[in-house]
Amino acid sequence: MRTEHLNFNTNQIQQRVDNYISQFKEGYFSPLSLMARLSEETGELAREINHYYGEKPKKPAEQENTVEEELGDIIFVLSCFANSLDIDLSEAFNSSMQKIETRDKDRWTHKE
Template sequence: MTIKEAQTAVDNWIKTYGVRYFSELTNMACLTEEVGELARVMARTYGDQSFKAGEKPNLGEEMADVLWVLLCLANQTGVDLTAELQKSIEKKTKRDVTRHRNNPKLNQ
């Protein structure tokens, strides 16, 4: 699935099963919440925290939840994420082409 197809799939789901998109501000709060849930799984999987008894982490599910809300926000605000991601990659390529090559922390 391409990013554009994902944006369309989310929009179709909202139109078919949802009443409407939540407001942009509500979705921003939802995105923050989902990123927090992803951070919790990351901290407990790769960091120093322990999982709670009975907790069943699913890293992919948490990432997909973040992506879902991000796609909602893009749809609501008219952002073409495919085009914006391409621009971001080009910007980083020009800006950072040699930036990290001599970073001793990355060359260990």
């Protein structure tokens, strides 16, 4: 298992989001509003997953979205959240992975 820290280009993602948001006087939403927006986007992802993999097909008049689009929306909102709180997503991710790789290293059946 690879445990070195990888940079998944989150710094560039966060910078691109900041460049976009910085154009507007309103700036970033408050953390509470961003949490609501993240919940909304997560619900939209759940709806798409249900349409593609669940028992609830789309209605003929419903807009065609994709799981990829909804995941992109979530990445955007997470980047807004992190930027507004001055959090480096790469550092947050690496910290989380270190915790998971340590805590859960023997939790699952390893492949041969």
